[in-house]
Amino acid sequence: MRQIPRVIVAGTHSGCGKTTLASGLMAALAARGLAVQPFKVGPDFIDPTHHSAICGRTSRNLDPFMMGEAGVRETFVRASAGADIAVVEGVMGLYDGLEGTDIASTAHVAKILDAPVLLVVDAGGASRSVHAMVRGYAGFDPAVRVAGTIFNRIGSPRHLAMIEETKSLPVYGGIPRRKDLAVESRHLGLAMAAETGAMAGFGAVVEETCDLSGIIDLARSAPSLAPAESPGRPEAEVRIGVARDAAFCFYYADNLDGLARAGAELVFFSPMTDRLPDVDALYLGGGYPELHAEALAASRCREDVRRAVDDGMPVYGECGGLAYLTERLVTGEGDYPMAGVLPAATEMMGRIQALGYVEARVAGAVPVLAPGSAFRGHEFHYSHLDCAPDARFILELLRGRGIDGGRDGLAVQNAVGQYTHAYFPEGFAERLVEAAGAYRRS
16 A cells, blocks of 8 residues: 555636646745646646646546546646655546536545545635535535535735634635636636746745645645555657657647557657658647647648648547648638648637547547547647538547547548547557557568
8 A cells, every 4th residue: 555645636617726826836846846736637637737847746637427436536646656645636626527426526536535525615795604614514414525625815914813713624725816826717717837837836835825734734634545556657669759748748648658669759849840750650639729720731741741641650649739720710810721631621619619538439440449449538628610512520429529520530541530538448558559560660
């Protein structure tokens, strides 16, 4: 068994300040010299970039719907190796799960990890009344250990003193209103970590206003967990190109690790500035190609990708990667040529087109995806695809919208592009590595 000090930072609801508080707590702990392993409940890609930048360790998603309970535990234990403390940022409100259930909620993850919960409460405009809320959250599910609170938007020391007068749980801090520490939002969420350092700046505020030593002691009170298996990493057999830059920045860390464990050397490059490197397969993640459409159109990499697909290279693209593989990307600024691999045009829309979990079954044949296999993932996009009448789809969706309301996975030769951000199940990474090996030998 392994003792991993850990704490979950949960909120009463979205917008209460848990993201800022969790990031500030990570920064404050790191400033004390602790090795902090960050995590994010749910499928979000953006918050983990802030965590990783703050902690210097790759943040991991913990999502029971996509990963299963055993997968959550395995990822948590494996990623926490060598860390002094783990901080898990929750999602939405503490008990908000899939379609009104407990599934994939922050509370669900807290029970899987047997971790104490710090509840972030927005105290703006209230004092004694916040305890009615706290008691409700603490007693709603006895299996969830709500161990303490941090109150946000405190107006003054007197305000915090009024709240503490009748506290029902330990109070670990009171965060004052701070308008100067804000992170810009855009249509898919907050700005990425590389674009702002505001989250890390909140560490000094947490150090000043929270009982950091008490929080560390709380984290250390978590019971031991069973150790995770540590499979050896084989010598790389193939090279898989991974587009990673400001346009393609949405990847689950476990997926990349899975490819490496399956025998791939990952070669990171930028389709905006680089030519396609010498690789045996290509993985194009999601991101913001619409914000960099001009640079993508001007780069010769898109021509390289088209030639590689014509030559039979396995290519797997998700969301932003799907848009890049189509013929054109139409934004409010213009109409830009893309790689021209898939028979469709991508158009950015003025409103969200799909948001939620996905369950997919592979109904067609393509080397990257095994026919009949299934996987889960997430979709979140503002674009729409106008596909050719003879377009070939290889994914049937049991849940989710996909490209045309039930179908996803537009395929040409050995290339496939889909809106679904898949969390790779067992065998998924191995399939991509096998396809890359077959192309290498051809």
